[in-house]
Amino acid sequence: MTDDEPNERRTADRDFDVDLDDVLEDEEDDEEGGLFDDLLSGEPIFENKEVLRPSYTPHELPHRNEQINNMATILVAALRGETPSNILIYGKTGTGKTASAKYVSQELENTSRKYDVPCEVEYINCEVTDTQYRVLAQLANTFIEQNRDYARGRIRDIESLIEDAEDDPSALAETEFESVRDAERRLEDLERDLEEMEEVPMTGWPTDRVYSVFFEAVDYVERVAVIMLDEIDKLVEKSGDDTLYNLSRMNSELDNSRVSIIGISNDLKFTDFLDPRVKSSLGEEEIVFPPYDANQLRDILQHRSKDAFKADALSEDVIPLCAAFAAQEHGDARRALDLLRTAGELAERDQSDVVTEEHVRRAQDKIELDRVVEVVRTLPTQSKLVLFAIMMLEKHGVHNINTGEVYNIYKTLCDEIDADVLTQRRVTDLISELDMLGIVNAVVVSKGRYGRTKEINLSVPIDETEAVLQADSRLGDIENVTPFVQARFDN
DNA sequence: CTTCCACAGGAAATCCTGGCGC
DNA sequence: GCGCCAGGATTTCCTGTGGAAG
Incomplete structure (x- = not known):
C-alpha cells in the first residue's frame, strides 16, 4: 500500500527533495491563487508544533526524576558556595540527557538568583564547538561578557553612592568604603578593568593565551561556574583530552571562584581514551540514563501532546503506536516525538482533523525513507x-x-x-x-x-x-x- | 570421501592526506 | 616552505572454507 503513490511524482523525481513541507505545495492544489487557502482552511491539528521538536526543553521530564534528583543533590553544593563534584552523564541519544541537564541547570540558576549566590551554568555543545581553542574562546567570551555587566553594575552603584555621600557623608558608613576617595579609587579600578577586558577572537591566538584569558575571566569575581559539555565524546575524539585536563585542574589555581564540569556523553566507553587523571576527576559522579521502554515513551508523548495538539486531534491508538515503534529502536524519545510530529504533518496535509494510526505508519515509512535518502546521498x-x-x-x-x-x-x-x-x-x-x-x-x-x-x-x-x-x-x-x-x- | 569453485576476509605493505613543529 | 608523522584508504598477498559435484 505504501508503494503505490510515488508514481505521480515521477516527473519531479530528478530534483529529489525530501523535505515534507516543500513537496506539500506541489502535490495537491493546482488552483491559481489558492495555493495556501485550502491548507489554511482545514481544521488545524497542531496547537504548538514546537513542543515536539528536539530543541524544546520541557518543564517536566517524566521518568527522569531519579537522575534529576541525583544531579540536584550533587549540584546543591554550588549554592552553598562549595565546589560540586564533576558529573559525567551517560546515555544513548534521545534518553533525555540534555533536556534533564538543561532543566537542572536552569533551576540551579533560578535558585542561585533567589538566594543571591553567584552561580552560573555555561552550556557548550561540543559537536559544534569541537576544538580546545573554540571551547576555551567561547567560555572566555561569555565570562568576559558577564564580568563586563558586573563591572558596569558596580560602577553605577558606586557612582550613586558617591553622589549620596557628597550630600551626606554618613551614607558610606554601611559600605565597604572608608571614604569617598576610597570609593573613587575603586571606581577607577573598575573602569580600567572594563577597558582591559578584551574579547577572544574566533581564531589567531595561541591556545595558552586563550586559556589564561579564560582563567582570569572566571576568577574575576567570586562564583561557582558549572561548565556543561554536551557530546563530550566528540570533543575528546577530535582534539584529545587536553581541554578536559586543563579544566579539571583549574580549581587548584583559582583564588575566587570554583569550576565544576558536567560532561554529557553518548558513548559509554569514551573514558577509555582519557588520561587516567582526567578520568578520575571527571568521573567523580556518574549518572546513567537508560533507554525508555514503551510505557515510558507513551507517558512522554502523552505529556507533550497535550500542549502540541488540539484537543481530540489524536485518535487513541496513535500514541501507543508511536511509543511502540520508537521503543523498538532503542527507546529513543527523539524518534518517538519525530514520529508523532511527522504523523501530525501528514494528517494536516490530508486535510484530516484527526491523526490516525494510518498516518503514524506512513510517518514511519517516510522517516525511514528520509534516512535512507540522506545516507545514500552522502x-x-x-x-x-x-x-x-x-x-x-x-x-x-x-x-x-x-x-x-x-x-x-x-x-x-x-x-x-x-x-x-x-x-x-x-x-x-x-x-x-x-x-x-x-x-x-x-x-x-x-x-x-x-x-x-x-x-x-x-x-x-x-x-x-x-x-x-x-x-x-x-x-x-x-x-x-x-x-x-x-x-x-x-x- | 575428495575436489574444487568463488569468493570471504585477515595481515602487512603502500599510498595519500592533512596537521604540526621548525 | 619543508620534512615528518599519524592514521585512513587501498592494494597486495594470502589462507580459509561450505558444500554440490564427482
Missing part, C-alpha cells in the same frame, strides 16, 4: 558506484546477486564515468559497509561446487534510490550503461 562516490551496480542488477530482475556480478558491472560503470577502479577486495568491504548501513542485505552463502559468495539484495525502495544516485553530478549521465548490463546477461 555516500562516497565509490560506494555509490557499487550501490549503482547492485541497483542495476536488481532492476533487471536479478536477486541474490553475488560479489562477482557486482564487481563486473562496477568495473564497466567506472570505465563509463572515468573513475578509478578499486580492487575486488576493496569492493567486498564496501558492500559490507552498505550492509551495515542497512541499504543492502548481504549474507555469505556457500553454493557448493559453485563457490562461496555473498548474496546481496537491495533493502531499500529501488526508484527512490535510483533517483538519489542519479542526482549525483558524477553519476548523472550513466543511463546509457544499461546495454552493458544487458550484454552480460546474454552471456
Whole structure:
C-alpha cells in the first residue's frame, strides 16, 4: 500500500527533495491563487508544533526524576558556595540527557538568583564547538561578557553612592568604603578593568593565551561556574583530552571562584581514551540514563501532546503506536516525538482533523525513507558506484546477486564515468559497509561446487534510490550503461 | 570421501592526506 | 616552505572454507 503513490511524482523525481513541507505545495492544489487557502482552511491539528521538536526543553521530564534528583543533590553544593563534584552523564541519544541537564541547570540558576549566590551554568555543545581553542574562546567570551555587566553594575552603584555621600557623608558608613576617595579609587579600578577586558577572537591566538584569558575571566569575581559539555565524546575524539585536563585542574589555581564540569556523553566507553587523571576527576559522579521502554515513551508523548495538539486531534491508538515503534529502536524519545510530529504533518496535509494510526505508519515509512535518502546521498562516490551496480542488477530482475556480478558491472560503470577502479577486495568491504548501513542485505552463502559468495539484495525502495544516485553530478549521465548490463546477461 | 569453485576476509605493505613543529 | 608523522584508504598477498559435484 505504501508503494503505490510515488508514481505521480515521477516527473519531479530528478530534483529529489525530501523535505515534507516543500513537496506539500506541489502535490495537491493546482488552483491559481489558492495555493495556501485550502491548507489554511482545514481544521488545524497542531496547537504548538514546537513542543515536539528536539530543541524544546520541557518543564517536566517524566521518568527522569531519579537522575534529576541525583544531579540536584550533587549540584546543591554550588549554592552553598562549595565546589560540586564533576558529573559525567551517560546515555544513548534521545534518553533525555540534555533536556534533564538543561532543566537542572536552569533551576540551579533560578535558585542561585533567589538566594543571591553567584552561580552560573555555561552550556557548550561540543559537536559544534569541537576544538580546545573554540571551547576555551567561547567560555572566555561569555565570562568576559558577564564580568563586563558586573563591572558596569558596580560602577553605577558606586557612582550613586558617591553622589549620596557628597550630600551626606554618613551614607558610606554601611559600605565597604572608608571614604569617598576610597570609593573613587575603586571606581577607577573598575573602569580600567572594563577597558582591559578584551574579547577572544574566533581564531589567531595561541591556545595558552586563550586559556589564561579564560582563567582570569572566571576568577574575576567570586562564583561557582558549572561548565556543561554536551557530546563530550566528540570533543575528546577530535582534539584529545587536553581541554578536559586543563579544566579539571583549574580549581587548584583559582583564588575566587570554583569550576565544576558536567560532561554529557553518548558513548559509554569514551573514558577509555582519557588520561587516567582526567578520568578520575571527571568521573567523580556518574549518572546513567537508560533507554525508555514503551510505557515510558507513551507517558512522554502523552505529556507533550497535550500542549502540541488540539484537543481530540489524536485518535487513541496513535500514541501507543508511536511509543511502540520508537521503543523498538532503542527507546529513543527523539524518534518517538519525530514520529508523532511527522504523523501530525501528514494528517494536516490530508486535510484530516484527526491523526490516525494510518498516518503514524506512513510517518514511519517516510522517516525511514528520509534516512535512507540522506545516507545514500552522502555516500562516497565509490560506494555509490557499487550501490549503482547492485541497483542495476536488481532492476533487471536479478536477486541474490553475488560479489562477482557486482564487481563486473562496477568495473564497466567506472570505465563509463572515468573513475578509478578499486580492487575486488576493496569492493567486498564496501558492500559490507552498505550492509551495515542497512541499504543492502548481504549474507555469505556457500553454493557448493559453485563457490562461496555473498548474496546481496537491495533493502531499500529501488526508484527512490535510483533517483538519489542519479542526482549525483558524477553519476548523472550513466543511463546509457544499461546495454552493458544487458550484454552480460546474454552471456 | 575428495575436489574444487568463488569468493570471504585477515595481515602487512603502500599510498595519500592533512596537521604540526621548525 | 619543508620534512615528518599519524592514521585512513587501498592494494597486495594470502589462507580459509561450505558444500554440490564427482
